[in-house]
Amino acid sequence: MLTLAQFKNLVNVSKKQICEEIFAENADKIKVKKPERVVKNLARIFDATLSISNAKGFQAMSLRDLSEGSGLSMGALYSYFTSKDELVSMIQEQGRRITTRVLTDQVTAADGPADQLKAAIVGHLYLSEVMQPWFYFSYMEAKNLPKKQRKEAIASELAAESLFVRILEQGRRQGVFRETDPRLTAAAIKAVLQDWYLKRWKYRSRKVTVENYARFVLDWVERFLAPDSGEAT
Amino acid sequence: MLTLAQFKNLVNVSKKQICEEIFAENADKIKVKKPERVVKNLARIFDATLSISNAKGFQAMSLRDLSEGSGLSMGALYSYFTSKDELVSMIQEQGRRITTRVLTDQVTAADGPADQLKAAIVGHLYLSEVMQPWFYFSYMEAKNLPKKQRKEAIASELAAESLFVRILEQGRRQGVFRETDPRLTAAAIKAVLQDWYLKRWKYRSRKVTVENYARFVLDWVERFLAPDSGEAT
DNA sequence: GTCTATACATAGATAGAC
DNA sequence: GTCTATCTATGTATAGAC
Numbered sequence: 001m002l003t004l005a006q007f008k009n010l011v012n013v014s015k016k017q018i019c020e021e022i023f024a025e026n027a028d029k030i031k032v033k034k035p036e037r038v039v040k041n042l043a044r045i046f047d048a049t050l051s052i053s054n055a056k057g058f059q060a061m062s063l064r065d066l067s068e069g070s071g072l073s074m075g076a077l078y079s080y081f082t083s084k085d086e087l088v089s090m091i092q093e094q095g096r097r098i099t100t101r102v103l104t105d106q107v108t109a110a111d112g113p114a115d116q117l118k119a120a121i122v123g124h125l126y127l128s129e130v131m132q133p134w135f136y137f138s139y140m141e142a143k144n145l146p147k148k149q150r151k152e153a154i155a156s157e158l159a160a161e162s163l164f165v166r167i168l169e170q171g172r173r174q175g176v177f178r179e180t181d182p183r184l185t186a187a188a189i190k191a192v193l194q195d196w197y198l199k200r201w202k203y204r205s206r207k208v209t210v211e212n213y214a215r216f217v218l219d220w221v222e223r224f225l226a227p228d229s230g231e232a233t
Numbered sequence: 234m235l236t237l238a239q240f241k242n243l244v245n246v247s248k249k250q251i252c253e254e255i256f257a258e259n260a261d262k263i264k265v266k267k268p269e270r271v272v273k274n275l276a277r278i279f280d281a282t283l284s285i286s287n288a289k290g291f292q293a294m295s296l297r298d299l300s301e302g303s304g305l306s307m308g309a310l311y312s313y314f315t316s317k318d319e320l321v322s323m324i325q326e327q328g329r330r331i332t333t334r335v336l337t338d339q340v341t342a343a344d345g346p347a348d349q350l351k352a353a354i355v356g357h358l359y360l361s362e363v364m365q366p367w368f369y370f371s372y373m374e375a376k377n378l379p380k381k382q383r384k385e386a387i388a389s390e391l392a393a394e395s396l397f398v399r400i401l402e403q404g405r406r407q408g409v410f411r412e413t414d415p416r417l418t419a420a421a422i423k424a425v426l427q428d429w430y431l432k433r434w435k436y437r438s439r440k441v442t443v444e445n446y447a448r449f450v451l452d453w454v455e456r457f458l459a460p461d462s463g464e465a466t
Numbered sequence: 467g468t469c470t471a472t473a474c475a476t477a478g479a480t481a482g483a484c
Numbered sequence: 485g486t487c488t489a490t491c492t493a494t495g496t497a498t499a500g501a502c
Binding site: 054055056057059060140143144157158181183184187188190191192194195199202203206208212213216217220223224229 | 288292373376391414416425436445449453462
Binding site: 295296297307308311315316317 | 478479
């Protein structure tokens with residue numbers, strides 16, 4: 001099984017990298033033009049937004065809070081986004097982009113349903129570990145978003161589930177998994193993966209590492225999908 | 234397995250019953266005294282609060298929203314609670330009281346770890362089905378609560394988990410379950426149970442009933458805990 | 467580019483008429 | 485018991501100095 005350290009070397013999800021991508025995607029809306037300055041301040045803004053929002057909710061975070069947390073004045077903040085809604089939108093979209101890219105890469109690099117399933121589970125867990133505040137924020141704030149973005153969030157949730165469904169169905173056809181309801185199985189796997197970043201405080205206080213957790217989830221899923229003895233193929 | 238209909242007959246969790254309990258617990262804070270009037274209006278207030286909050290967040294729900302949704306004026310609302318914080322507090326505390334009572338009842342009525350585990354899983358799912366908006370609200374708003382109540386919410390989450398841990402450990406000692414990490418197992422079971430009320434929209438659109446879901450979860454858990462063949466006892 | 471100062475809307479909460 | 489009207493604080497957003 002891939003370790004977290006190996007995963008980090010494989011994928012490019014540093015804070016700097018993410019902020020550069022966001023800058024590239026939103027260059028038209030950001031009034032400041034000097035790249036290194038933008039990247040530095042975007043990093044501060046996102047750090048503060050995630051930290052404050054994850055503690056008391058995005059809606060409850062005032063721009064005065066954000067100003068204090070990021071070290072920029074309220075006036076300066078509005079050089080990086082034009083409204084609070086746009087700020088949340090930048091965070092959500094970027095998170096989705098990265099998730100899709102990384103998971104697709106991980107799965108396509110694997111051969112056969114059994115390995116693909118492992119890759120999707122481990123990849124999801126590691127990515128959510130590296131970007132925990134982002135994942136937590138996306139989950140918790142999804143329902144409070146404007147309509148258009150809420151739809152995108154739902155679509156994204158279902159797309160991630162579909163990835164698992166396809167792998168499960170293929171595995172079933174090849175006889176490496178026993179017959180189960182693929183959508184319920186995929187939903188349950190996702191639920192357990194989400195628990196990792198939603199209850200991060202719990203696992204941290206118990207000193208459960210993401211590798212421990214990944215091994216546990218893999219064991220559970222493998223036992224559930226193992227063909228009943230005598231029924232193989 | 235208990236059906237949802239049987240469960241409903243067994244436990245007393247009607248809206249009226251809940252509001253009567255809340256009235257009893259908060260009689261000192263509620264200025265209106267005529268019981269049937271209080272119960273009727275509390276029901277309206279809680280319905281509207283859960284409905285609006287679950288759509289866009291409790292903090293984003295203004296008292297003007299709540300006034301419109303409940304059909305009471307803002308002045309009248311303040312006859313039933315003294316602040317918005319107190320309102321959320323009443324909802325959370327009542328939800329916890331009921332959950333604890335119902336789950337304890339369900340589990341103590343069962344004999345032996347295998348049946349107790351089933352009772353806890355099915356009881357949790359059915360209760361969250363009957364009180365879905367309540368459960369969803371409690372989960373989503375927990376982190377936005379004032380400190381004291383956030384602590385109570387965490388304690389409640391851990392207590393529910395401990396219930397599962399104790400059953401799992403007992404089952405292991407008696408040899409009916411194989412050896413697993415009881416806390417990770419309990420956490421995973423909880424995660425799957427929570428998915429039922431957190432993603433209610435998804436399961437509803439797929440016409441998955443709570444009984445279907447319960448059977449699926451029981452199957453998963455049983456396969457995971459089944460002693461490896463040849464290792465029984 | 468960033469700041470301070472401020473405009474304007476909306477929030478929670480209450481007073482006093484009915 | 486409930487309403488309307490209103491107080492005060494706080495919210496988002498912007499204008500204009502530096």
